[in-house]
Amino acid sequence: MSRIEPKNLTHHARHLRLDTLVRLRWLAVAGQSAAVIGVRFGLGFPLPFALCVLVIVASVWVNLLLRIQYPASHRLSDNVATALLAFDILQLAGLLYLTGGLENPFAMLFLAPVLISATALTPERTLGLGLLAVGCATFLVLAHRPLPWFPGQAFSLPFLYVTGIWTAILLGTAFTGIYAWRVAEEARQLAQALAATELVLAREQHLSQLDGLAAAAAHELGTPLATIALVTKELSHTMPKEGPVGEDLKLLREQVERCRTILTKLTSMDEDDGGEFLETVSLSHLVEDIVEPQRAVGFDVKVITKGDGPEPLCRRNPGVVYGLSNILDNATDFAESQVTIEACWSPHEVFIEVRDDGPGYAPDILLRIGEPYVTTRSAAERSEDSEEGGGLGLGLFIAKTLVERSGAELTLTNAAPPASGAIARIVWPRQAFERGAAISPQGGSVEPLKD
Numbered sequence: 001m002s003r004i005e006p007k008n009l010t011h012h013a014r015h016l017r018l019d020t021l022v023r024l025r026w027l028a029v030a031g032q033s034a035a036v037i038g039v040r041f042g043l044g045f046p047l048p049f050a051l052c053v054l055v056i057v058a059s060v061w062v063n064l065l066l067r068i069q070y071p072a073s074h075r076l077s078d079n080v081a082t083a084l085l086a087f088d089i090l091q092l093a094g095l096l097y098l099t100g101g102l103e104n105p106f107a108m109l110f111l112a113p114v115l116i117s118a119t120a121l122t123p124e125r126t127l128g129l130g131l132l133a134v135g136c137a138t139f140l141v142l143a144h145r146p147l148p149w150f151p152g153q154a155f156s157l158p159f160l161y162v163t164g165i166w167t168a169i170l171l172g173t174a175f176t177g178i179y180a181w182r183v184a185e186e187a188r189q190l191a192q193a194l195a196a197t198e199l200v201l202a203r204e205q206h207l208s209q210l211d212g213l214a215a216a217a218a219h220e221l222g223t224p225l226a227t228i229a230l231v232t233k234e235l236s237h238t239m240p241k242e243g244p245v246g247e248d249l250k251l252l253r254e255q256v257e258r259c260r261t262i263l264t265k266l267t268s269m270d271e272d273d274g275g276e277f278l279e280t281v282s283l284s285h286l287v288e289d290i291v292e293p294q295r296a297v298g299f300d301v302k303v304i305t306k307g308d309g310p311e312p313l314c315r316r317n318p319g320v321v322y323g324l325s326n327i328l329d330n331a332t333d334f335a336e337s338q339v340t341i342e343a344c345w346s347p348h349e350v351f352i353e354v355r356d357d358g359p360g361y362a363p364d365i366l367l368r369i370g371e372p373y374v375t376t377r378s379a380a381e382r383s384e385d386s387e388e389g390g391g392l393g394l395g396l397f398i399a400k401t402l403v404e405r406s407g408a409e410l411t412l413t414n415a416a417p418p419a420s421g422a423i424a425r426i427v428w429p430r431q432a433f434e435r436g437a438a439i440s441p442q443g444g445s446v447e448p449l450k451d
Contacts (some may be wrong), residue, residue, distance in 0.1 A: 004154060016081045016120045019072040025063050025088065026117070028109075032056050032095060035106065039099075045148035048098050055094045062087065082125045083115040086132055093136035101144025102137060102165045103157050110137060114173050118180035130173045139167045148429045222263060229256045282311050283350060283433075287343045288327045300338050301328070307345035312434050323402035326395050327354050327410075327424045334358035334422065351427040360414035370411045371397060407432030 031437045036052045039045050062084075076084070089110065096104050096343040110133040149155040218238055238247045281289070284305045305311075314320075331339045335356035342353045361369050399409045408428045415421045 015117075016076050017072075018066060018070050018074040018076055019082055019115075021076070021081070022063050022072075023265065027060055028088070028112075029056055029059050032059075036099075039148050039262075045149070046151060047148040048145065051098050052095060055091060055098070059088075059091055060427070062352065065107075067091040071147050078121055078125060079122060082117070082129065085117050085121075085129055085391050088113045089129065089133050089136060093140065094363055096140055097144050100143065100147025101140035102162050102169070103144075103147045103155075107137065107140070107165060107169065110169055111176055113174050115180050118177040121185040123181060126177050130177055131312045133173055137166050140167050221259075223262065225256065225259055229253070229260070232256060245424055280313055281316050282313050283307075283343050283345060283352075284311060286314065286316075286321070286324075287352065288339055289321060290328050291341060293325070294328060294332055297330050301332070302338060302340045304342040305344070306342075309345070309347055312345050312350050312430060314433050315435070316355050319402035320406050320408075323399040324352065324354075324426070326399035327403075327426075330395055330399075331358075331424065345430065348430055349427055350433040351425060352432050353426075354424040355415065358421055361412065366412075366414065369396060375385065407435075 033056055036047070036049065036056070040047055040049050094110055096102070096107055101260075114126060115134055117129045121129075147155050167423045187313050205346045232249060232252050236246075239245050239249060254319055258363065287303055291303055294301050328339065328341070331354050338357055340353075340355045342355070344353075358445065359401070362434070378434055403410050403426055406428070408426045411423075411427075413423050414424075
């Protein structure tokens with residue numbers, strides 16, 4: 001499978017589209033213009049109209065330059081996006097300076113650039129923009145022009161009230177920034193993890209297609225191999241049986257027979273089982289498929305199979321095999337000495353339970369286990385096992401996603417005291433598990449199982 005690196009999945013995940021910022025700035029320009037024109041000509045309040053228009057025109061020029069310089073689909077680097085959002089904060093601060101400072105009710109718009117940064121930029125850059133917004137708000141507390149008001153009447157809010165507005169901006173910047181960053185980060189992680197899952201599933205589906213290619217190759221190779229066998233037989237009749245040539249012909253006949261035996265096995269599996277042999281497995285065989293790699297490296301995996309009635313059959317699903325293997329790998333990584341797999345069935349459901357004797361899941365992540373990028377491994381272990389998402393908290397997420405796509409429900413818990421270890425329980429409704437098998441236990445055909 002292609003190597004799954006988070007940096008490859010997230011390379012453009014944070015980069016803002018230029019068109020997004022330009023459209024938001026046009027919206028801000030329209031709102032600022034309407035507010036200034038409404039106050040000056042609608043309400044008749046005196047204000048430095050020309051200077052306000054000049055500050056608004058600065059935003060217009062920035063938008064026009066960006067439109068001319070870059071296409072709408074251009075994605076901004078973090079440095080450029082940070083600079084543009086900083087400009088928006090300073091432009092708003094300039095406009096508020098001319099129209100009453102924090103006494104202006106539109107002072108709360110300082111939160112907008114920080115909110116945008118929190119959803120698209122790193123926390124460090126968002127913190128910098130937040131400090132810039134708070135710094136501008138602090139300056140406006142101390143220095144600003146009077147708030148536009150009725151001619152001949154002075155309007156001034158108490159300093160304590162203005163301080164309260166400053167505090168609201170400070171707290172609002174911190175709260176909305178953190179909240180927006182958390183929501184956006186979770187959405188990004190989910191999207192990245194789903195992308196990794198799709199890569200894994202595509203790999204497993206590709207491997208499953210090799211079964212069909214093997215059967216097709218067996219049919220195609222049958223004719224040329226028969227020709228080689230015939231020519232070898234004719235040569236053996238005409239050439240002396242003793243000597244180097246005779247020995248070579250004998251070896252060639254033996255190898256041809258060996259190839260024919262292999263091809264016969266491949267074609268007989270396809271013919272004897274109606275073309276479905278490679279796609280249909282019993283529950284016990286499915287368990288053996290995922291256990292065998294662990295036994296090959298010498299790990300003790302205990303298998304228990306039992307049930308009520310005939311053993312269920314299922315279609316060989318590469319996603320399910322990969323998901324179960326991932327769960328078993330996780331169990332063997334943390335087990336002290338043994339992992340137990342119990343496969344059971346009843347007339348109504350089928351379940352597989354994977355238990356280990358390790359420390360189990362830590363209490364602080366137990367409720368979140370199975371979510372993307374939730375892992376108990378240390379940073380050193382994650383760096384050593386970074387290939388294909390290993391150690392990054394994607395393993396169980398991918399397993400959960402693939403297994404649940406087959407109609408199962410995956411539950412991850414710890415063993416009840418005094419026992420120790422983690423328990424992964426996968427439960428299918430029996431009808432969902434058997435859907436897609438070539439022949440069901442009752443002898444009837446069923447619909448294909450969709451991954």
